[in-house]
Structures are given as C-alpha cells and as structure tokens.
Amino acid sequence: MRTQIKNLVKSALFGVAVLGGGLAANAWTGEKQADGHLVNKGDGLFELRSSVNPMDCQPTEPTPCNYQILSPENIPTQESYTAAELESFESNGWISPSSSNGVYQN
Amino acid sequence: MQKLIGRTRIGTAIDAIAQTKAAHWLSKKLLWLYKGLPELIVYGYAFLYIYTGYNKLRHVQVFIDGNSKIPLVGQYAELIGWGIPSLEILLAVLLALPFVRVKKIALWPSVVLMGIFILYLTTMSIFFPDRLCHCGGVIESMDWTTHLIFNLLWLGAGVFAIRKLSKNELTEARL
CATH class of the missing domain: 1.20.5 (Single alpha-helices involved in coiled-coils or other helix-helix interfaces)
Structure with missing residues (x-):
C-alpha cells in the first residue's frame, strides 16, 4: 500500500x-522573434522596425507602407525581407498590411 | 616467466568477467528501457500536446485566421481554432495523470488526433505546398515532408504504446 x-x-x-x-x-x-512592423523600403524590400511613424510613409508606391506583425514567433529576424516572403507571411495571417500605401522613409 | 603467464591469465579472466558483467548490465538496462518505452511515449505525447496546444492558444487569433484561409475547413476556422488546442491540452493533462487506465484511455484519441494531423499534412503538402502550417512553436518551422515524417514517427510510437500497454494489461489479468 x-x-x-x-x-x-x-x-x-x-x-x-x-x-x-x-x-x-x-x-x-x-x-527569438521579430516583433513590431515590417516597413516597405522600396524595390520589393522590407525591413523590421520596432515601431512606425505614419508621417514617414511617402506615397510613391501603390503597395502597403508597412505591415504589423501579428505572429512574431513565425517571423524570423532578418536584415531584410523580400516581397515573396511578405506575401507568404500575409497568406498565413502572420502580418497585416497598413491602410496607407507608399515607401517608408526612416 | 611463469608468474607473467599466470598474471596474463588472471587479467584475461577478469576481462571476461567484466565483459560478461557489462553485457549483463547493458541487457538489463535495455530491457528496462524497452519495458518503460510505452510510458515514455505517453509522456512524450503529453509534452508534445501541451507544447503545441498552449502555443496555439497563445496565438489563437492567428491560428483561426490561418485556418480560415484553408479550403474546406475554412468555414469551421473558429471551431477548429479553439477546439484543437483545447483538446490537445486536455489530452496532455489526462496523459500526465498518474493513473494507468486514464493514460490508456487518453492515448487512443491522442493517436487518432495524430492520424488526423497526418491526413491534414498530406492533403496540404499535395495541394498547397507553399502554405505553412499553424502547428505551434518550433514545429511550424518544419517543412511539410519533415513534419509528415515527425508525425508518422509519433503515430507509430503511439500505436506501439497502445499495443504494448494492452498486452501488459492482458498479462497482468492472467496472473
């Protein structure tokens, strides 16, 4: 017992x-996660920013100026991201596009 | 000279005994491991399900959004989004309880759930290879093939554990 x-x-x-x-x-x-936003640097390249200022969006391109990261654990921390990668992230629901279009200047 | 020969013989005998003892020890340990393997698999399932279930619940909205984009299951995204991680956590808790009967009962749906995941993975890898799964944590970083192999191994282990545990129960009942 x-x-x-x-x-x-x-x-x-x-x-x-x-x-x-x-x-x-x-x-x-x-x-190890990429938290924050992915900003459009033009020519199909995106970069990671911890925060964004909407005033820095220059409407020179018809594509979203930045994307909010919804699922940080799925976004690897990289120097830059390609448009194809962003498309994949978006199709999986890991990022959400901003309402303003253009290139991020900062 | 005679002394040296005698010492060599003793050395060889000691070596032989040591080897036999080592082999005996190894076989005993292997047998112990083999006997404990089903339970180890059960705890493995518990770990896996608590890990992935909790991860999905932490990002439940992302999980629901991801599921809503999958053809056929998209309309049940909300139900799947809450149901799957809740079921995983429930199964993990049941598998970790210290009652063998409860473990055995919980192992069945755990293995069936693994089978469902395999079905889903196979379908996705054939029809939507560019999409990634919302499987929770580091498991999401696997590609479809690796993930499929990983799940198949767990399925095999689960089936082995069920069979072994049932066999043990039968043996105990006969005694």
Whole structure:
C-alpha cells in the first residue's frame, strides 16, 4: 500500500514536470522573434522596425507602407525581407498590411 | 616467466568477467528501457500536446485566421481554432495523470488526433505546398515532408504504446 502511494506520487510529480516542461519550452522557443512592423523600403524590400511613424510613409508606391506583425514567433529576424516572403507571411495571417500605401522613409 | 603467464591469465579472466558483467548490465538496462518505452511515449505525447496546444492558444487569433484561409475547413476556422488546442491540452493533462487506465484511455484519441494531423499534412503538402502550417512553436518551422515524417514517427510510437500497454494489461489479468 505504501509502495503504491509512493509510486502514485512519483508518477504524479513526473506528470507535472512533463507538463511544466512543455509550457516552459513554449516560452523558451518563443524568445527569438521579430516583433513590431515590417516597413516597405522600396524595390520589393522590407525591413523590421520596432515601431512606425505614419508621417514617414511617402506615397510613391501603390503597395502597403508597412505591415504589423501579428505572429512574431513565425517571423524570423532578418536584415531584410523580400516581397515573396511578405506575401507568404500575409497568406498565413502572420502580418497585416497598413491602410496607407507608399515607401517608408526612416 | 611463469608468474607473467599466470598474471596474463588472471587479467584475461577478469576481462571476461567484466565483459560478461557489462553485457549483463547493458541487457538489463535495455530491457528496462524497452519495458518503460510505452510510458515514455505517453509522456512524450503529453509534452508534445501541451507544447503545441498552449502555443496555439497563445496565438489563437492567428491560428483561426490561418485556418480560415484553408479550403474546406475554412468555414469551421473558429471551431477548429479553439477546439484543437483545447483538446490537445486536455489530452496532455489526462496523459500526465498518474493513473494507468486514464493514460490508456487518453492515448487512443491522442493517436487518432495524430492520424488526423497526418491526413491534414498530406492533403496540404499535395495541394498547397507553399502554405505553412499553424502547428505551434518550433514545429511550424518544419517543412511539410519533415513534419509528415515527425508525425508518422509519433503515430507509430503511439500505436506501439497502445499495443504494448494492452498486452501488459492482458498479462497482468492472467496472473
């Protein structure tokens, strides 16, 4: 009986550790993420910005001036992003385009 | 000279004993691992489902938005968006409980859910190879083929664990 209780407690503790590990792994893998906005730098190139100023949008292109990142864990941190990458991010619902079009000047 | 020969013989004998002992120890450990493998798989499922389920719930709106763009299942995006991660977390908790019977009952839907994921992955990889899945955490970074292999391995492991646990139950019942 005592051994049974001991095993039960051991098993319960291990179960809690497994669940806790799963939750902790979630926080750990979510560390390297690109948070903020992807701004249009023209010629099909985009860059990461932590915040954007709408005044910096120059309406020289009919494409969105910036995209808000909705799912940071899915956007890798890079120097720049191509239009094809942005299209893929948008089709997956990871970014959302701004209402203003143009090139970001800053 | 005679002494040296004697020492060599003793050395060889010790080596032989050590090798036999090592082999015995190794076989014992392997047997222990094999016996514990089904339970390890159960905990593996619990870890996997709590990880992906919680990740999906953390970004539930993105998950729903992503599902809404998938043909056929798009109309059920909201239901799937909340249902799948909730089910994953529920199964993970049940699998981590210290009751063998509950684990066994929860393992069945866990393996079936893995089968459904495989069906979804296969369909997506054939018809929409450019889309990425909303599978939660680092698993999303896998390409379709890697993800499919990963899930197939888990499915195989799950089936093995179910069979092994049922066999163990039968053996226990006979004793």
